[in-house]
Amino acid sequence: MAAARVRPLRPADRAPLREALAACPEFSAHEVDVAVELIDAELARTADYVHLVAEMDEPGAGAARVAGYVCIAPIPLTDHAWNLYWICVHPRVQGHGVGRRLMASAEAHVRAARGALLVLETSGRDDYAATRGFYGACGWEAEARIRDFYRPGDDIVYYVRRLGDRAKE
Amino acid sequence: MAAARVRPLRPADRAPLREALAACPEFSAHEVDVAVELIDAELARTADYVHLVAEMDEPGAGAARVAGYVCIAPIPLTDHAWNLYWICVHPRVQGHGVGRRLMASAEAHVRAARGALLVLETSGRDDYAATRGFYGACGWEAEARIRDFYRPGDDIVYYVRRLGDRAKE
Numbered sequence: 001m002a003a004a005r006v007r008p009l010r011p012a013d014r015a016p017l018r019e020a021l022a023a024c025p026e027f028s029a030h031e032v033d034v035a036v037e038l039i040d041a042e043l044a045r046t047a048d049y050v051h052l053v054a055e056m057d058e059p060g061a062g063a064a065r066v067a068g069y070v071c072i073a074p075i076p077l078t079d080h081a082w083n084l085y086w087i088c089v090h091p092r093v094q095g096h097g098v099g100r101r102l103m104a105s106a107e108a109h110v111r112a113a114r115g116a117l118l119v120l121e122t123s124g125r126d127d128y129a130a131t132r133g134f135y136g137a138c139g140w141e142a143e144a145r146i147r148d149f150y151r152p153g154d155d156i157v158y159y160v161r162r163l164g165d166r167a168k169e
Numbered sequence: 170m171a172a173a174r175v176r177p178l179r180p181a182d183r184a185p186l187r188e189a190l191a192a193c194p195e196f197s198a199h200e201v202d203v204a205v206e207l208i209d210a211e212l213a214r215t216a217d218y219v220h221l222v223a224e225m226d227e228p229g230a231g232a233a234r235v236a237g238y239v240c241i242a243p244i245p246l247t248d249h250a251w252n253l254y255w256i257c258v259h260p261r262v263q264g265h266g267v268g269r270r271l272m273a274s275a276e277a278h279v280r281a282a283r284g285a286l287l288v289l290e291t292s293g294r295d296d297y298a299a300t301r302g303f304y305g306a307c308g309w310e311a312e313a314r315i316r317d318f319y320r321p322g323d324d325i326v327y328y329v330r331r332l333g334d335r336a337k338e
Contacts, residue, residue: 031246077200079320117317144313146327148286151248158315 002057004067004098006105009051011043016066017053020090026131027088035086038071049073049085052105054098067093070102072109075119082110084120103138107163116164124155135159171226173236173267175274178220180212185235186222189259195300196257204255207240218242218254221274223267236262239271241278244288251279253289272307276332285333293324304328 017039021032041047051071055064068089075081084106089098110118120135122128124145132142140159149156186208190201210216220240224233237258244250253275258267279287289304291297293314301311309328318325 034245076203078318081318116321119315119318144315144327146288146313146329148331149247149250149288152285152333158313160315162317164321 004054004056004093004096004101005064006052006054006101009039009042009053009069013051013053013066013069014039014043017051017069017088020066020068021088023091024088025091026127035071035088038085047073050109052102052109054089054102054105056093056096056098058093066090067098068102070106072106072118074113074115078117080114080116082113082115082118084118099134100138107161111163116162118161118163120159122157122159123150124157125153132157132159173223173225173262173265173270174233175221175223175270178208178211178222178238182220182222182235182238183208183212186220186238186257189235189237190257192260193257194260195296204240204257207254216242219278221271221278223258223271223274225262225265225267227262235259236267237271239275241275241287243282243284247286249283249285251282251284251287253287268303269307276330280332285331287330287332289328291326291328292319293326294322301326301328 014036018032018036021027021035027035038049039051042049042051049071050073051069053069054067056067057064068087070084071086072082072084075083087099087102089102107118120140122131122135140161142157143160144158146156148154183205187201187205190196190204196204207218208220211218211220218240219242220238222238223236225236226233237256239253240255241251241253244252256268256271258271276287289309291300291304307330309330311326312329313327315325317323
């Protein structure tokens with residue numbers, strides 16, 4: 001399969017992105033709704049979320065298809081920190097480097113905006129172990145944790161990716 | 170000076186609360202604006218922020234005066250966690266237990282809503298040492314930290330107050 005291309009969000013992406021979210025078993029129906037609200041906020045320009053969309057040519061498909069996306073935004077009251085709110089790759093095309101390509105694009109966007117720190121929040125649950133492993137493989141580090149944050153037995157884990165010191169990369 | 174009373178937010182509180190925020194040297198002008206946006210959001214019912222307002226009788230003042238407030242809200246995608254976004258006591262009446270009274274009212278509100286965990290974010294800077302000491306004296310614990318979050322040399326510190334286990338209190 002060809003490599004994914006990453007580009008800005010378009011209105012026509014809304015339906016395939018919702019489909020990609022709904023196809024991911026780790027997202028609840030409520031989480032899908034929240035993720036789509038952020039997409040709608042960028043399309044309506046009511047908030048400063050930035051969605052970067054991956055698309056790729058797939059065998060048998062006439063045109064390039066939406067493969068996934070990442071959602072980032074600057075964090076208010078900080079000088080140079082951005083949050084990575086959501087990353088999603090359709091299960092149909094997982095395992096082809098789309099997630100890493102999206103992570104690299106998010107970093108490039110934040111660097112271009114003179115950001116120096118990316119933060120994401122994820123769950124400490126066992127069924128998120130593969131997700132956390134992906135963040136680690138992309139160069140992120142687990143830096144903080146609050147026990148029982150989401151619910152009893154379900155911690156929040158804060159991962160960070162520091163962009164300031166190029167010599168360390 | 171008489172003890173403070175805590176009650177729900179009223180539209181007439183907006184001006185004295187802005188004045189209290191502006192009188193606190195630890196809040197920047199931008200932070201004051203952000204705090205007032207949350208007050209406006211509750212007054213307009215466009216978000217689920219809850220502001221609890223302390224007022225007290227002061228010598229020489231005809232009616233009770235606004236002394237400070239606390240702003241809390243449930244955290245989306247969690248079962249029982251609330252954020253404490255803002256707490257402010259006018260410097261004119263600091264040192265009379267208003268802050269502790271507001272903290273206790275916030276806890277009572279969260280308990281009544283079946284919440285079990287309060288989280289707040291603060292700075293690790295030296296000039297916030299007294300603020301962090303106040304949280305500790307109110308029973309909160311520093312549970313997590315991300316280095317250089319706000320800007321280089323300015324960490325974010327997450328304090329938590331666990332309400333579930335009454336035997337520990």
